Structures are given as C-alpha cells and as structure tokens.
Amino acid sequence: MVLQKASEILIEFRKISPQDPIIFLDYDGTLVPIIKNPEESYPDQQIMNILERIKRKYDTYIVTGRSLREIREFMGGDFNVLALHGAVKSLDDGTTDFVKDYQKYREICDSIYSRREEFFNQYPGVQIINKDGGLVFTKWHVPEQLFDKLTAEVKNLSLATGMELYLGKMIVELRIPGVNKGKAIRGIRNGRPAMIVGDDLTDEDAYRENPDAFSIHIGDGPTAAKHSLGNYLELRGLLTEL
C-alpha cells in the first residue's frame, strides 16, 4: 500500500464530503505511539486537545482492544469508547452496554487468571493481563523455545472455555467469541458515513466489515483500508485539519 500525505487524504475526504460522519479511532499506534510498557500509554496534551476539538464537531469513538477500565484511566470519561474489540460500548453520557454473554466470559477470564501461578511456573517470564472479558498472555520475556508450548496451552484453554484464540506478534489472546471491531462499528453506524483509522491486524476487520467507510491505515504494509498514512503524528496533522 502506497503511503499518502495527510493533506492528500484530506482532499479526498472533502471530495466525498460525507454528511455527518462518525469518526472511529483506534488508540495504540494510532492516537499514541506504541511503547514498551503499554500500561503507561497515557495520551499527551496535544492529542487530548485534538480529540476534544474533533468530538465537538463529529460523533467520535475510541475503538480499542484494551479493557474499558484501562482506556477510561487513560482518557477519562468524556469520550465514547468501544473497548475489548467492541464487546463493551461505553458512551460519554455514562451508559455502558455489553455484548451478550459478557458476564459469562468475564467469569471465565477471572477463573483462569486466578490460576495464573500455574502458568508462571511452566512459562517463566509470561505476563498475563486480565482485561475483564479477555486475557492476554505476553511472550516478551518467555524463553523462545517455550513459545509453541505456551500457544498450545492457551489454545487448549480456548477449546475448553469456548473463548476465541487470537495469535498476535508477541501475544496470545483469549477473546469473547464472535466479537470484532468491524461488527461493533457497523452496528453503531447503522448506515451512517464513517471515517475509520487504525494501525494493526484487528483494525483490518473494521475496514473489511465497513467497505463503504473512509478507512485509513497507519503504517506501511498490506491493508484493506483505502488509504495509508505514515504514522500517528501525521494522523494528528490530519485530525487537526479535519
């Protein structure tokens, strides 16, 4: 995918000039840079100012794989949020909706998390993050020769619990089945025009399930999005001009 300049993408967006579009923005790697300690990914003042302006003008959603608790801690309560890849919808008016069976899967995650010592014993260095409805197993500090075994173990948990297995670069994740960003966004749009921006694999679902939307991928590499921008800083430029 050829990278474009923010100004070129804006010209194309204005050419279409969709009426009353909803803006869907991924968080990590899209609004803020990816950092080594993701639990410290607080937004800086610049992006907060940009988002405050955008949300006054457009219906805006932050769309993330993170838990609602975590994204609220970063962003505060003033934004509409789709958390856990769309399993949780929390609006700036304080209302929160959960996908069907959310509570069941949350309890499954809590139960596995409560047995995490077993994993620490077998997979030294593994970090297990309980996302209140999802579980992430990180491989960063696990000896490489244990990667396959760890993946197989999480796969077994997925088979035993009905949770969906997701294999990321250095993570294995258990998710609520049938949930993805694309479906969640489609449900909210209900036919309305949209701009969708993201940077990783989970955002590809969002572009694919919303082929009529104005989609922007952050970074080079293959994507189903219609446009590609170099990095989060260029997106800030675009959002400032929007």
Ligand SMILES: [Mg+2]
């Ligand atoms: Mg991202």
